[in-house]
Each structure stands twice: as structure tokens, then as C-alpha cells.
Amino acid sequence: MGLLDSPTGAARSTTSRLRSGVALLGPAFVAAIAYVDPGNVATNVAAGASYGYLLVWVIVAANAMAFLVQYLSAKLGLVTGRSLPEALRERMPRSARLAYWAQAEVVAMATDLAEVLGGAIALRILFDVPLLLGGVITGVVSLGLLTLQNRYGQRPFERAVTGLLAVIALGFMAGLVVEPPSASGALGGLAPRFAGGESVLLAAGMLGATVMPHAVYVHSALARDRHGRRRGPFLQRLLDANKVDVGAAMLLAGAVNLALLLLAASALQGSETGESLEGAHAAVSANLGPAVGLLFAIGLLASGLSSTAVGCYAGAVVMDGLLRRRLPLFARRLITLLPALAVLALGLDPSRALVLSQVVLSFGIPFALVPLVVLTARRDVMGEYANGRAVTAAAAAVAVAVVALNAALVYLTATGS
Numbered sequence: 543m544g545l546l547d548s549p550t551g552a553a554r555s556t557t558s559r560l561r562s563g564v565a566l567l568g569p570a571f572v573a574a575i576a577y578v579d580p581g582n583v584a585t586n587v588a589a590g591a592s593y594g595y596l597l598v599w600v601i602v603a604a605n606a607m608a609f610l611v612q613y614l615s616a617k618l619g620l621v622t623g624r625s626l627p628e629a630l631r632e633r634m635p636r637s638a639r640l641a642y643w644a645q646a647e648v649v650a651m652a653t654d655l656a657e658v659l660g661g662a663i664a665l666r667i668l669f670d671v672p673l674l675l676g677g678v679i680t681g682v683v684s685l686g687l688l689t690l691q692n693r694y695g696q697r698p699f700e701r702a703v704t705g706l707l708a709v710i711a712l713g714f715m716a717g718l719v720v721e722p723p724s725a726s727g728a729l730g731g732l733a734p735r736f737a738g739g740e741s742v743l744l745a746a747g748m749l750g751a752t753v754m755p756h757a758v759y760v761h762s763a764l765a766r767d768r769h770g771r772r773r774g775p776f777l778q779r780l781l782d783a784n785k786v787d788v789g790a791a792m793l794l795a796g797a798v799n800l801a802l803l804l805l806a807a808s809a810l811q812g813s814e815t816g817e818s819l820e821g822a823h824a825a826v827s828a829n830l831g832p833a834v835g836l837l838f839a840i841g842l843l844a845s846g847l848s849s850t851a852v853g854c855y856a857g858a859v860v861m862d863g864l865l866r867r868r869l870p871l872f873a874r875r876l877i878t879l880l881p882a883l884a885v886l887a888l889g890l891d892p893s894r895a896l897v898l899s900q901v902v903l904s905f906g907i908p909f910a911l912v913p914l915v916v917l918t919a920r921r922d923v924m925g926e927y928a929n930g931r932a933v934t935a936a937a938a939a940v941a942v943a944v945v946a947l948n949a950a951l952v953y954l955t956a957t958g959s
Contacts, residue, residue: 566783568700569764570791572852573612575703576757577605577795578710579653579849580660580819581900583842584893585747586799587822590806591815593741595724598731600745601803604752605796607940611753611911612761613788614918614929614937619762620780621927623771626762626910627863629917642909643864649755649906650857651881652899654850658882659892661846663819667839674886681879684851685872691855692871696767706848711794713841715801717826717834723804731807739954746951747900752799753944754903755910756856763859781927805830818893854878901955904948911941 589597619625624632627646631639661680665671671679691699736742769780806815806822809829815821819842827835858874861867869877885895917923919934929937 566769566780567787567790568697568704569616569761569768570612570784570787571704571707571794572700572764573615573757573761574791574795575707575845575848575852576754576760577608577752577792578707578714578798578845579657579754580663580842580846581656581896582748582752582799583660583714583802583845584815584819584822584896585744585900586802587806587810587825588815589741589744589748590803590808591810591813591822591825592744593737594807594811595727595731595804596735596737596741597745597748598728598800598803599734600748601796601800602732603734604749605792605799607749607944608753608795609788609792610933610937610940611758611914612792613785614914615758615761616765616784616788617781617927618914618918618924619764619766620769620772620777620784621924623766624762625766625859625863626759626914626917627860629762629923630913631864631866639864643860645906645909646755646759646860646864647857647877649903650853650860651878652902652906653754653756653853653856654878655882655885656896656899657846657850657853658879659846659885659896660819660842661850662886663892664839664843664846667820667823668836668843673892674883677879677883677886680846680850681875681883683847684854685875687848687851688854688871688875696764700768703848703852706844707794709844710841710848711798713837713839713844714798714805716837717805717809717830718801720830720834721805721809723808727807728804742950743954746947746954747897748799749944749947753907753911755906756853756860758910758914759863760852760856760859763863777927819896821893850879897955901952904952907948908941908945911944915941 586601589600615626618629622629630642634642658677658680661683662671662673662676665676665679666673687699687702690702736745765784772780805826806813810822810825813825813829815825823835823839823842826838854875857878858868861869861874885892915934915937918937919929921928
């Protein structure tokens, strides 16, 4: 009997396969940080506090959409060996590339605005640090995370970001132990419905804070950078592992977002959060105690620090992909950080700035989603791995739904409806 025929040999073989499979995971957990950033915290808590379990279905739908979008993004990177911006550069004239990069850069700044504000607010809650100084500290720490990636490679960066994702999950889910949600209420919230224009606005904000342009851009690069361009059986293995990677990461991110809404629905309903991060923390502390409030603030800090690092990474991916230009790390970090620091220095309302950042993000979503759906459906781009009709139809439906809801967000915000 050979070694692999023995029970011990079989167990070792299974363990080896399991370890090699786990080693393929990671890029999706970095991209998942975009789905639990401070913008999500504010909208999910406000939704639960204002409407109870009404919008549970939005979280579930958004997470299902996010799975498909992120899987396609990583699939593009794995099959073509190109990030989404690189694939677009090869098919666009120079003037179009410049215009596309300009809108993507504005979206990157809006993304960083929300994330730096979240980190600054968390530092003020935890240590009474002035907002401007908190913004600077958030920028410096995120620069440290990016330096880790720049000097030591992607895997240490993935581990650091995944560790922060675990802190986020603990910080935002701890309150459910103190105040468990209603099972019947949560199940009832799975039925799609609204309760007036304000609930539509919140739903659009929740979706807009979930499916984000920079997560689409960066995931294609993360998968490509981790694995390179492969061929044959190993490529199929990577694509199978990618489904597990994206599924696990989106499940965790979705659980965190759902926990925030359920926590607010069970313990904060009727509380005045003002759709602000500080209001959400104050309501959590008042209703669930200072210990849960402390964990919530720590989760918020981890969210701000990690998401702004990933957002800056995405900005570099877009510039390099579209323009073939790479800025020094410090300059790249400074470009997207300055607008956030300007908002803090001018003393503008952070909550209003968060809302406006989501509106700007809404304009960028079609530019990321539509090309992704089109490119992954083309056989001249993806070869035999091009999406089938069913996947293309589902992806197109997701793109239409996300763009429509974000258009509603822009309209309702502009009109004050």
C-alpha cells in the first residue's frame, strides 16, 4: 500500500490540498473593506434606527450584487492578466482615457473623503483628538499600510487588512450579543418594500455605499498581482478558488452590514442618530452601554484606517492602468487626502460631507460597472472563459439596478425630497 493509500497519507494529502486552497484566498478580503467603510456604517445604522427591519432586503440584495460584481472583476484580472483600467486603456483613444481617468480620480477623492472622515471621527470619539489632526493621523497610518505593501509585497498587506476586517466585524457585531434582534422582524424585512421617499433615499445610499467603483477597479488588480496570468488547469483552479474567496469575503462584509442594521433596528429604533457617525456611536453607547460603544468606536477606527488605504491603492491602480503613470507613494497618498483635510480644516459639517461624497460616488458607478459587464462577456477578451448568456444577463440587471438606484439618490439629494 502506497503512502497516499494509507489513512495517514490520505489525511496528509487532504491537509495539503486544504492548505494550498487557503493559500489562494485573500484578494477578495482586501476588496471587501470597501463594503464596510464608514459610509456603510452611517447609512445602515440610520436605516435601522429610522425604519427598523424594513430595509433588511436591501442589505441582502446589495450583497448578492456585490458577489457577482467582485467575482467578475477578479475573473477579468485572472483570465486576461490585466486590471480593468488596463483593459480599458487598450481599447480607448487617448482623449477618452484622460476623461475617464479624471472622473475616476474625482471618485477616488470622494471615496477617501468619507473614509478619512470616518477615521477622524473615530479618533475624536476615542481620544478626543481634533478632527483635522485625526484626519492627518488617519492618512499617516494608511500610508504605513501602503508602505507595507510597497516594500514587502501583497500577502503581508492582505494579512494586515484582513486583520483590520476582523476588528471591524468584532466592533460592529458585538452589540448583537447584548441586544439580539427579532428573528421574525428580520425575516419580515426580506420582503422588498419602501415607506416613503426618505426610505428610498436611504436604500439608495445603502446600495451606493456597498457597490463602489474603486472596489471594482482594485479587485481585478489584486487578483492579477497575486496570481499573475495563468493558463490551463491551474487557471480553472484559480477561478474556482476565486468563487470561494469572493463568497467568504462578501459573506463576512454582508454579515457586518446586516449586523449594523439589525443592531439599530433592535436597540436604536426611534433614536436620533442624525445619519451621522457620532450620532450612531452616541445612540449605541446610550442604549447598549459604554463597553459596546467602545467596541463600536474601535470598529469604526479600523474601518476608516483600512478603507482609506485600500481606496488609495485603487487610485494608483487606475492611474497606472489608464495613463501608465506611477506617482511616488507619498504623492499618491497626498492627492486623495488633501480634499478630506480641506473639509476638516474649513470646519464643514462631516455628516453633510459624507452624504455629498456618496453622491459623487454615484456618478462613478456606471463607468466601472458597464465596462466590466461588457468586457467579461466578450470572447475576444476572455476567450473560453467569457460569461455565458445567463451570467451576462444577471450582471447587466445588476448594473441597471445599481445605476438606477444611484440616480435616484442623486435626484432625491438634489431636490431635498
